[in-house]
Amino acid sequence: MDLRIGVIGCGGFAGYAHGPALAALASRDRGITLAACCDLDGARASEYSQDFGFARAYTNLDEMLDQESLDAALVLVAPRHTASVVARVIPRRVPVLLEKPPGLTLGELDHLIQLADEHGVPTQVAFNRRYMPLLREARAILDGDFPPIMEIHYELIRFDRRDPDFSTTAIHAIDAVRFLAGRPFQVATIRFGDSGEGSGSADATIFIEGEDGLSAIIQIQPRAGLVSEGFRLHGVGASLVGQIVGPGGAHSSGRLEYWRDDALKYSYQDDQLPFVEKHGIYGELAAFCEAVTAGVQPSPTLAECRQQVALMQALRERVSRPLDLRDLAESLCSA
Ligand SMILES: NC(=O)c1ccc[n+]([C@@H]2O[C@H](COP(=O)([O-])OP(=O)(O)OC[C@H]3O[C@@H](n4cnc5c(N)ncnc54)[C@H](O)[C@@H]3O)[C@@H](O)[C@H]2O)c1
Incomplete structure (x- = not known):
């Protein structure tokens, strides 16, 4: 099946991440057509269409949807x-x-889940870490002979981030832990630091208990002295150590180590990969297109993101009481 794709929003991340990934996919797969892109800013939309090879540019989303028979859209x-x-x-x-x-809130997410369910529309949330080759290597090891996970430590450290709401970045760490854990969370408590200026920008530590005795600690620090992101994950006699991003940020290389009984069993380095592949942007797009073409549900769906959004909202609203997340593991979607 040919897939006519439209992009809505041609700003910063669309420009350095999704545009190159879309152009690469379209050049490798002749079934993919970059039909149209749309931005409220007309110059931006038209520059984007030229840069990445879209057939038409729009400033009005409804007009684009009326004119183009899109098979898929990126928001x-x-x-x-x-x-x-x-x-x-x-x-x-x-x-x-x-x-x-x-x-931004569980209420907004649940409204989208209901709409998608009502109209039978497949959705995929672009949590790109899930499609990073490094995280997929980790997932494959965990699905292999790795013993049950006892604990996960995840750090998301940034330098001089003064976003008024850092929770929308911190959610990456929450989702990455959910992906590595491979099971829902049960309860969580957030301890807030005081380095931030806005309510959502403070440093925080999230303590999570999950099913089957899992415990996870997520350290969020937007105002440290370096950029760093990674995890340590332990089972009895087995550990995974992953450095996703190091000093130098997005262009630094990532490394995964699999340790058994204090000996390095396997290591993986992603320094040969182009930016959009290393960061999972290409992988998530290819997986989405494949699922849409095959008529199956892509992943993660909206409904799979309820616990992550609830924790993001609690970070922003500085909720420090223990949060029972068990009901949120249930999907609202009847499909
Ligand atoms: N996965 C990651 O690592 C990562 C990194 C950065 C940003 N992001 C995400 O990417 C998204 C975009 O972030 P950004 O920094 O590129 O934002 P941006 O503000 O640079 O770009 C957004 C664009 O959307 C356009 N827009 C807004 N409303 C529109 C509408 N109704 N119709 C058409 N165009 C519209 C704006 O004009 C703007 O050009 C955010 O959701 C952000 O969370 C993800």
């Missing part, structure tokens, strides 16, 4: 607009790959 607008834009696309029955977070 790449800023987080405060994501839920309202996705809510305009789903009733057109166009499958959506949407940037994280899938709504």
